[in-house]
Amino acid sequence: MIITTVRCFLITLTFLGGYLIHGFSSRNGFYDAVTRLTEQRIVHDGTPYTNTFTGIAALDGTLSTLLTFFWPVVDGNNPGLSLACFLFAGQFVAVWTVTIIEGLRTGKTWRLASFTTIYGLLVQTTGAALMTPAWTALHLFATPTVSRPSIDTLSVPESSLRALPYSITLGFIAPSIAMSLPTPGLISQQNRIYAICIWQAFPLWNTVFPGKSNTTSTKNQHAQQLRLLRHCYIFALSIASTVQIATLTLSFSALLFPGLFTPITAQQLHPRNLFIPPNPFRSSKISGIPQGAFWFIQFDCWTTSIAYFIWGLALRYAGKESRGYGGSLMDVVVRPLGLGFMGAGLSFVWERDEMVFAGGNEGGKRRVKVL
Template identity: 30%
Template sequence: MGGRARFVLSFIVFPALLSFAWYSIFWFARHNGLRELVKALVKERSLPESSGILRTRYTGVQSIDRTLAVLTVFFWPTTDGSAPSLSLHTFVFAGAFGSAWALILLESWRQGNARTLPAIASIFGLVAQLFTFAISASLYCGLHLWFSPVSVQPKPERIVAPETVVRVLPFIFVVGYIIPCVGVILPTPGVISVDAKQVLIALWQPFPGYVSLLAFVAHLLLPHRYSSSISKRIALRIFYSASFWLAAITHAVGWGVALTSVLLPALFNEKIVHALHPREVFGVTWPSSDFRVTSLAEGVHVFLQWDFLIGCHAVLLWAAVQNALAQRRITGRVNWFGLATTVVGCETLFGPVAAAVHLMRLRDELLLQPVVRKEIRSRLNKRSSEVVARRR
């Protein structure tokens, strides 16, 4: 896969995904009535399916407070459990989004990406929160593929990241992402007040900044020591395992519940069994249709379905290309059949982002394998020399 292929992907394919994301998400939201509905709720200071009053003051800065109020209204139906199909879809989306962002944050710490655009992960994270995951992922993946030295010429030394950071990233995501996600779904008013929940939703928004800052602080404060390539590979395996299972488990649970509602509908309340049908949860409504929203939850669900579908597959395509580039670098050719089989099988069983994580893990293993083998041989030779010296 040479420069021409990277050019086509970076400047045609990913920009096309970005354009379609804008059309299917923002253009469609304006034409199906979602945008007007959100604006009306903000103007009335109302929360959907709630008697609470919308909070409109957080920082005292009007533009920021206005943005947070809009985001609070938008995300409210994803957190209150009033729409089962939206809640189940959000659960799957949350796992995939967290894993995808873990991959991007790791890329920002790669030695080969230092002082390049892919190193500024927090900026792309905030773009995802303000302008959707689909747009941010398409933008990041296209830029990474063209500007990142890791993509241009993948080498073992270029994919190395500080072992301390790699080891703490799973814990950072628990603190900076998973715990806040749990916080925003706490029920009101039984556990927290309506106002407190709005504050939690607002605080959750800049989570990419939280995890980036925590990673930087860990890099500064935690002790650094020389570590072998074997130790670094183990740290990467732990990171990839945590990221994989976050996406895979949420995917499996989401689809498991949806399919069970079809196969064993008697297990569910009659009022929600239809809402849990796979078509209702994961199906998409085409922007070219004359669809009009009848509730905020319905509009948000349609919005997030496209956001999820485009964003996740942008990351999967990027990971597949990274894997192919590494294969070309190490073996001189790309096993396209094996790559396609891995993508299809892994996505079907574990979801698109889990498949992307798996492909990136294979990429790293392939690039690090010669270095690790050399280190193992060096260790064995050293031990053999020590044994011979002792016998003498």
């Protein structure tokens, strides 16, 4: 019953998310503004660029559009937009970590949910608000590890688990930092353009370190598997929670101590403006590309957060190991506050893994709380 309800919710959220980022962006003038600048081969602040990045016309056109979108995020002139993207990027480390792990599970080999690189590239080109609820719904439909998880079906190639933090650091985190560095002091305008384009390809990095399936199934191998899973989860949650707390601290400092900031910065960082997007069903119009990008990121982040949070809850409480355990207020309130909704979703998956591996190693069931 839980899984069926969550599946229906996520399918509905897929269509809603598509409207929130694409329908609303078309109606408020954001897409038209991006198209005009892309055709002129300039970004928001007037910096020109060549749109010949790869020599492939279709790919270069996509990169030019994404460059126009992301430039005001990292140019340092839009603190609210930059902080919103900082939060989304930090939380997305948790999303991408658990997505790759789920795709590598032995029980999902060659199923649709295992093609996480394709999912990641679609996120980059069509938006997380559209693809994330679609992928999580597909995952709940197409994998046997949801209601019948076991050590064998949840196992991941150990070489992939060892490489995962490095691939995410090199492919996602490093380019994110590089394109956010101030110009011209630490990075040139041209190198920032390159960094933004390189960052778009981060989903390809998890294919650089292919993993070999585990050939044994012993208690020692199970313990090693769980240790490696824990390292990946701790890596992702340390980043997601740090970014979550830093964002809340900055935002509520603007509310409680506005004198610390310029008036415009205090207004943009105010929790009401940072976390609450506009009504997408009204005839709102953007004042410029930064505002359009800000609204897009807000809806993208919220939809992804809700999808992964609900999906993580479903995995945590739908399996047989969780029967009779109803959760607590901490699960749905306190945990997202400290970890963020995406980080909380990962923590639920982690708890599911702990229970399954504990039951398999000890011959019985054990309730486990990782936080």
